Amino acid sequence: MERSSGDARLCEGDGCGRRLTGTGQRRRLCRPCLDTLTGLLGTLPALYRGCGSALEVGAAAGLREKTSGGPLPGLALNTAAVEARAEILAVLASWSGLVAQQRRLPAPRRDVALLARFLLDHVDWLAAHPAAGELTAEIARVARSARRTAHREPVRRIVVGPCAAPGCGGELTAAIRPGHGTRVRCDADPAHAWDGPQWTGLRREMEPAAPERWLTAADISRLWRTPSGTVYRLASEQKWRRVTRAGRTYYAESDVHACFARRAEKGDRPRI
Template structure:
């Protein structure tokens, strides 16, 4: 079962001329351990991307408008969130088909937990290198979106609270805050309400 070399294209051991796959695996011990840590971290990063949905993107990339007037939408964060679930689901499907087990729910937490349970089996699979590389790329993609270079505030408009003189700004963690009153805060779950109030103000 063991390959001559660790199959991960990112393997430092291969690059240093010391390719030593672990017994029963097609990955070296270092890559196998890193893959397990990365897989355990992906659900948290997937959740963190939710907070980046309304945050300005890095390097001047565009944030498009949503159906909620004045509320920006980070396309890159949404795209990477979809990639996390899509990639994990494809590997989970491989496990289900080849091992005859029940499939997990299609969400990042359930998929990652399922794949961790089959971590050793996937490490010995002929596609182990692709598996390790794709998970590593997901980690990198998540971190590129989540780690802010500069936190900017995106102006939304006048605060919708009666009599409030403040302005609403969208910033980190997908939260819209008032400049005058710190209790005037709207998270993603409150956007529907905020949208209706913004529409009434602008009518």
Template structure:
């Protein structure tokens, strides 16, 4: 596999817990009527949806479906249904195949990020934060913040204060350090993009990045677990 045993096991655990997190987010969708928004044309107040829970639930479903689509497109397997339980179990069954795929690191990272996001929605905890430096993502402009849970001794996560999608959990710190060390390559304008760079540039999911790379035979190179694509090939495919 392209990932260590610990990351593989974390991936499996996240997939097992995501359906429960999805249900808990659903249970939090509606707030009490007295906190509701005014219904147009009436004097009463309707139900106000919990926007954070709505976003978390939609993100959980969208990301599971995107990775299932990748398995379907490249491995020829189709989930038996579209419920969260079925989608998560499908990915769990094909977790080892995914961890042999060039997208392995991003699949694990995205599932960890998604599960962490949902846990913060359903079980908010008091945290302490401190700034550790500028965000390394291309043209972001945000700051990296170390987040320490109330009972934690070490930072449980490093995330950007400008884009919540720019986040690294504790087991990804080595990768974060590697990206910082190679940041000068991007600043120098070299024609290579990470999968995440492509996803943000083209506004597509990570799984679609790998699908397009396969379909269009993008040139690529690797640095550890990180895959870089030729920028010229990306732009030729998606404009």
């Protein structure tokens, strides 16, 4: 273990951590991660179209069920396909917006093929950007969620702990649905339910004197269901307080909260 020369840089690609070697001085991604990223960017327009056909299958199934008077299983698939498509578009548009803003270029039209092409044209610049790791994670996530839509992946459930409502003895479970974000629910009372952002707000209310919590851009992106590109843009526009530890940037949760609460009030809450 020679950790003495602090210049061994590791790949920041999603779940990678390989040692970066060679001449790509500024690049934060290893060759396999860069190849995966370009491959997925090239595939996303086809996945987007694929979700379009899932949509048609869903609608057709829904129609058939409707005539027999039963439930509408097609409807769930339908919604998931709509969400997966919206998510691909939102993520590509968000990162294209970041490239356009920081490179002072006109952003392409909101079209999946054009946006993916635009990101591919700037993929080397993106691979050197501090957000390169988040980009690989988000692109992988939307690609996974689009593929899941086609395979009707069930909802994942995670036990959170005892219910936060006063006097309630129920247990909270977080349901994570591809393309739907996180929903925290109580098994004792259906009225005890929160979505991801409300949940962090509630925790702060329960402990008003709690010290500031610090979140990574990836945490913020998951909790507020907002593409990382938008998170980075808001962080710099709104000057969120930040700290850097071990090369990672963390943002003050209360600043993030205030920012998204203002956006929600104005009605321009980000929508994926």
